[in-house]
Amino acid sequence: MFERIRMRGKVTVRVLDATGNVKRRKPGLIRKLLKLPGKKMEVVNHNIVTSQGDALLADWISDVPTKTIIDGANGYIEVGTGWSGISPKNNTACNTATGARKIMDAGYPMTKGAFGAADDNVTVYRATFAAGDLNVSGIDEAALMNHLTVGDCLAYAQVTPEVNVTVNDTLQIEWEITFLGS
Numbered sequence: 001m002f003e004r005i006r007m008r009g010k011v012t013v014r015v016l017d018a019t020g021n022v023k024r025r026k027p028g029l030i031r032k033l034l035k036l037p038g039k040k041m042e043v044v045n046h047n048i049v050t051s052q053g054d055a056l057l058a059d060w061i062s063d064v065p066t067k068t069i070i071d072g073a074n075g076y077i078e079v080g081t082g083w084s085g086i087s088p089k090n091n092t093a094c095n096t097a098t099g100a101r102k103i104m105d106a107g108y109p110m111t112k113g114a115f116g117a118a119d120d121n122v123t124v125y126r127a128t129f130a131a132g133d134l135n136v137s138g139i140d141e142a143a144l145m146n147h148l149t150v151g152d153c154l155a156y157a158q159v160t161p162e163v164n165v166t167v168n169d170t171l172q173i174e175w176e177i178t179f180l181g182s
Helices: 029-033 051-060
Strands: 005-016 042-049 076-080 097-103 122-129 136-145 153-165 170-181
Touching: 005 136, 005 153, 042 051, 042 170, 051 153, 076 122, 076 170, 097 122, 097 136, 136 170, 153 170
Parallel strands: none
Antiparallel strands: 005 042, 005 170, 042 153, 076 097, 076 136, 122 170, 136 153
16 A cells, blocks of 8 residues: 655735734726725745755654754744745745744644544644834745744745735734645
């Protein structure tokens, strides 16, 4: 019997205004003509589990893990402006990191569903960059890391379309990794 284990992931990036609502982009020409508001600054993209991520997962399920696990005390999300599309599987962090890595929100990571129920094979990570943490245009990449300054990259994602965050905005990144056996 041959079994294959696969992982897939998605990253949801939200820019929230000072009142906690999802911020809107400036409307394009068609939306202006139709008097429609701009699209919400909430994007969902797929991620790639990096080469380091593959090794981290193998280490974490071994009898005596040697690498830091991504948990509530050691899980961070980094954002950047340097997506290049060149070999994302080998990325060890964002190409052009901006701001400081942000630790997981309280209660994260967590499984999306209770054991034995739907989505019990999905791990959810979430970090929130509060207002004042960032003032950056063109955020187009994110990395899920296991250390504040150095460390290993479990997963990497392109953020498209890119998002702009002002000093008054909050950036929330939610990362889901689904484990599948086949």
